[in-house]
Amino acid sequence: MSVSLNIFVIFIYSVGLVGAKVDLTNFNALSDRYYCSKSTWQFHEALLECKQAGMNLVSLESEEKQLDLIKVLPNYIPTGGFWIAGARTNDGDWYWVGKNFTRVTFTNWGSGQTTNFVGDHFECMRLGNYNKYDEKYMWENIHCFKFLYFICERDV
Template sequence: MKIHKMSIVLPFLLITPIFAQLFYPKHKTIRKFHLITSHRANWHQALFDCRSLSMNLVSIYSKEENDNIVQQIKDGGYIKEDFWTSGTKLGNKDNTYRWMGSGKPVNFTDWAVGEPNGRVEEVACIHYNNDKGNAQSDQKWDDYSCHSKFFFICEQELIEYEYCST
């Protein structure tokens, strides 16, 4: 008695989609966890320090995300400090800013008045500025020398899945 290959494959093909639904995520949520550091570093060292924690320097894609980070800075009592982000134009031939953490272009912005004003390559990194004399510029973005030492914010994306239940 010979078993036809289709008689083995056919039940597998019929059951696989049903079985896969039990384990395939129904809903995926991405949340970001932010770590505000307690020491200062230049932009390059900040990038390295975040990566050593399996994190990235923070990248900001929306007003909501930006407002959330500013609130975390305030809640942490760091309102009088400056913080590095992963935004930079280092190595970009077209002189545009990109998020080093993701490689994506900087589309959402929250620049302080008159920023970005860096016309030289050395002023090529984005930080949250604490403009001590101008309340309108507090925690707005500023381009600055990447060699300056500021606090920095690391981030990690946390992916949560909700699976189908029976």
């Protein structure tokens, strides 16, 4: 993750959005915990949109949590997939930057993912379908400035 993305993530946590009023106007409820955006945003904007709504961009720290989310996802995944809270640092490590800044340990990468390093560009994580939909709900590393729908999580 470049210095500017690191600074932006730190800014989001220091802005004082803790206790923000939950405003779900721009989201479709998937369950009491998970909400999908109604429009597409870049990764850093998705982080902020979730925070402003009193939630966090979803982090899938375990297989159990991924399966929990998959149960409530519609069968349709938009062409671009969804932003989830993973971001890659310059040294190649992945971190969850939604609620807590923790290293990614559980992984669910699509075929050939994590090896297609984008280079000097920001790299973020999306959840989607791959290989003509043979691989459903897998992760991909892509440029953070793409516009995708995203999934927020709220504490229940």
